[in-house]
Amino acid sequence: MSKKTKKKKFDLSLLRKVFTYVKPYRLQFISSLLLAIILAIFTPIRPYLIQLTIDKAISKTGSIPTWLHIFISGDNLNDVTRFIVSVTVFQIIFLLIETLTRFTFTFLTSWLGQAVVKDLRVNVFNKISHLHLRQFDRTPIGTLTTRTINDIESINDIFSDGFIPIIADLLSIIFTLATMFFLNWKLTLISLIPFPILILATYYFKETVNKSYKRVRNAIAALNAFVQEHISGMAIVQAFAAEDRERKKFDIINKQHRDANISAIFAYSVFFPVVEIILALSLGILIWYIADRKIDAGLLVSFILYLNQIFRPLRVIADKFNVLQMGMIAAERVFTVLENQDILPPSKPDAYNPSTVAGRVHFDKVSFAYNSTHYVLKNINFKIEEGETVAIVGHTGSGKTSIISLLNRLYEIQEGEILIDDVNIKSYNLDTLRSNIGVVLQDVFLFSGTILDNITLRNPAITEAEVIETSKMIGVHDFIMQLPNGYHFNVMERGNSLSLGQRQLISFIRALLYNPSILVLDEATSSIDSESEMLVQKAIDKLISGRTSIVIAHRLSTIRKAHKIIVLDKGEIKEIGNHQELLEKNGFYAKLHQMQFAEEQISA
Structure with missing residues (x-):
């Protein structure tokens, strides 16, 4: 032919x-x-x-x-x-x-x-x-x-x-x-x-x-x-x-x-x-x-x-x-x-759909690559118990953010399995899985529209009264009311009319309002000024209280209270322990801590 x-x-x-x-x-x-x-x-x-x-x-x-x-x-x-x-x-x-x-x-x-x-x-x-x-x-x-x-x-x-x-x-x-x-x-x-x-x-x-x-x-x-x-x-x-x-x-x-x-x-x-x-x-x-x-x-x-x-x-x-x-x-x-089939398959009618999620997380021998040749995570093993706060630290490119993307199935892993409450995340109804994982990213994306629209994501089931109540709970209400039109202030495209710290606070309200069982904070305080950081840190304390939390931190000083710290390097786990234990080991984490302490001393 x-x-x-x-x-x-x-x-x-x-x-x-x-x-x-x-x-x-x-x-x-x-x-x-x-x-x-x-x-x-x-x-x-x-x-x-x-x-x-x-x-x-x-x-x-x-x-x-x-x-x-x-x-x-x-x-x-x-x-x-x-x-x-x-x-x-x-x-x-x-x-x-x-x-x-x-x-x-x-x-x-x-x-x-x-x-x-x-x-x-x-x-x-x-x-x-x-x-x-x-x-x-x-x-x-x-x-x-x-x-x-x-x-x-x-x-x-x-x-x-x-x-x-x-x-x-x-x-x-x-x-x-x-x-x-x-x-x-x-x-x-x-x-x-x-x-x-x-x-x-x-x-x-x-x-x-x-x-x-x-x-x-x-x-x-x-x-x-x-x-x-x-x-x-x-x-x-x-x-x-x-x-x-x-x-x-x-x-x-x-x-x-x-x-x-x-x-x-x-x-x-x-x-x-x-x-x-x-x-x-x-x-x-x-x-x-x-x-x-x-x-x-x-x-x-x-x-x-x-x-x-x-x-x-x-x-x-x-x-x-x-x-x-x-x-x-x-x-x-x-x-x-x-006809692009590179999509997550829709949840099956009999997919696991629990009414509540406790928040236990288990990464079992997980390996992941964005392409088939270069693995960014290699044989990752760790457990997070219900209500624990776990911090993940490491140099840029060590795979910290990739872990978050895998947890709510934004990408599929090549090897191993990820479990929440002892159930493989692939068995979950996708909407249920993601609605129980709240993510606050370092680079907060806001849509064109009002602060209220960005907090509720235009979900008609969420009332303005609920938004205000949540804002007061984490101490953000006063900051919003200082803006013209308060909750109806137009943030413009990508939230350019607000500072990075203000955008971060709005994302906290959004995360808390959806009441997730698992909260993920991706370097939430790494790029904001000291005054905003104090307000943000108070909001974080409210957010993580009583729920499983994964904190990806650039400043090691912000994770000292974490129950467990996971140290990553080049896609592999080097150490796991709390702040004091890792310092006493005088290993990878201790060196990171010393380097950052020296940088802070120089900048001071």
């Missing part, structure tokens, strides 16, 4: 996937196809009526079709004046009906496209929200944004400007050609002599524009990824005076986008004049052929109109086919996301 055949089959398969989203809208889809057929039937009628009117006005004779007698009954159609007036009135009414039908067809196809796009976009977002986190490690955010917005919007064109409109145009051409052959097959063949040239020009135009549009889509994805990344990291760009260097990189990507568009524009600039020339050539051949032959004037005029009705859709049908192709390319990218 040739590559070309394979590509065709693939496209048809992809089109079938797109049309599975049309099933809920079968009525609208069938209606649009019926309207396309009706419009195609309407197409040759007006030129034929003009032909009859001219012939009647000139020769005063000519047969009147039976169907016209049905629509214009009661008038003496043999009278020239009555005939012309009646047919003119009929044409005006017919034109209004045709216009209304065309409006309905255009609106219905566009509505259908938007309905499919809505459903697709929801499915894509839902899919993205369930992907394994490693997918976000590998894929730029701008690329996923393009898939969710730009590419899905292009799928709308399959319906509004692609598949159904192409069918409508092809049917119009077929009905027009059939009418021409019925009226005079010789004249039809003569006038279509230049037609092969048009087909050849259309093919080259389609191929050229298709290649250009592919380049345009790739350039758009690259632009989105670049802009998204650099807007997020603008503080770094400006801090290192890299504006000019990054602008030059952007300029290169932008030029690629421009060049791809210009290539498509050039193809349009050549193709449309070529179509006009071929149309003129057809008309010239037609006039030349009838120069020395007796042809009714009405037939000549109708054939000129018919040729325009054939060439007009052919001018745009190649463009519509490219729109269809671009929609298919976009659909291929979108379905690549939808």
Whole structure:
């Protein structure tokens, strides 16, 4: 089988996937196809009526079709004046009906496209929200944004400007050609002599524009990824005076986008004049052929109109086919996301779903790698009893944060097992598991919206009164009330209107409000000032009271009260014990403590 055949089959398969989203809208889809057929039937009628009117006005004779007698009954159609007036009135009414039908067809196809796009976009977002986190490690955010917005919007064109409109145009051409052959097959063949040239020009135009549009889509994805990344990291760009260097990189990507568009524009600039020339050539051949032959004037005029009705859709049908192709390319990218199987499998109906979780944690011979070659955790073994506070320390890159990611199944382990209350976490209902593990990260992410929205995550089951009560419990209420509008203060994108310490405090309220059985604090005080740290430390004391807590700490001074300290280095556990025991061992932890104490003395 040739590559070309394979590509065709693939496209048809992809089109079938797109049309599975049309099933809920079968009525609208069938209606649009019926309207396309009706419009195609309407197409040759007006030129034929003009032909009859001219012939009647000139020769005063000519047969009147039976169907016209049905629509214009009661008038003496043999009278020239009555005939012309009646047919003119009929044409005006017919034109209004045709216009209304065309409006309905255009609106219905566009509505259908938007309905499919809505459903697709929801499915894509839902899919993205369930992907394994490693997918976000590998894929730029701008690329996923393009898939969710730009590419899905292009799928709308399959319906509004692609598949159904192409069918409508092809049917119009077929009905027009059939009418021409019925009226005079010789004249039809003569006038279509230049037609092969048009087909050849259309093919080259389609191929050229298709290649250009592919380049345009790739350039758009690259632009989105670049802009998204650099807007997020603008503080770094400006801090290192890299504006000019990054602008030059952007300029290169932008030029690629421009060049791809210009290539498509050039193809349009050549193709449309070529179509006009071929149309003129057809008309010239037609006039030349009838120069020395007796042809009714009405037939000549109708054939000129018919040729325009054939060439007009052919001018745009190649463009519509490219729109269809671009929609298919976009659909291929979108379905690549939808068919991505790198997700956590949904919880089984019989998944373990306890009403309460005590909070005992057991890592049993756990090994984990983000890729198959480099293990970041190797044979990790430790237990945490209910209500214990355990600290995890180690150099940057030792695997501390990876342990948190594994505990709530953001990543899957390669070896060993993780148990909570002596049950493998893979057996838990995923929602139950994660709702019982509260995580406060070092880099707190806040969404655009109010403080209240960010604390409740827009969960309607949580009232403002409950939020206020929780805030007072950990001593954060006064800080929030000092802000404009209090709990309704807009934190802006990523919480940029708040300090790091303030964002941290909001995340504490959020964690406590959901009342998790296991609390994880990931270096919660490592990057805030001393004043904020005192407030944060008080909040932490409230948070960890009476619940199993895992504290990842950079400052060793903050974990002296921990029941147990786990020392990690290069993905392996070096020591386990409390603060005093580890100092007395004079091992890895003692060296870390000495180094940090020396750094604090120097900075002081």
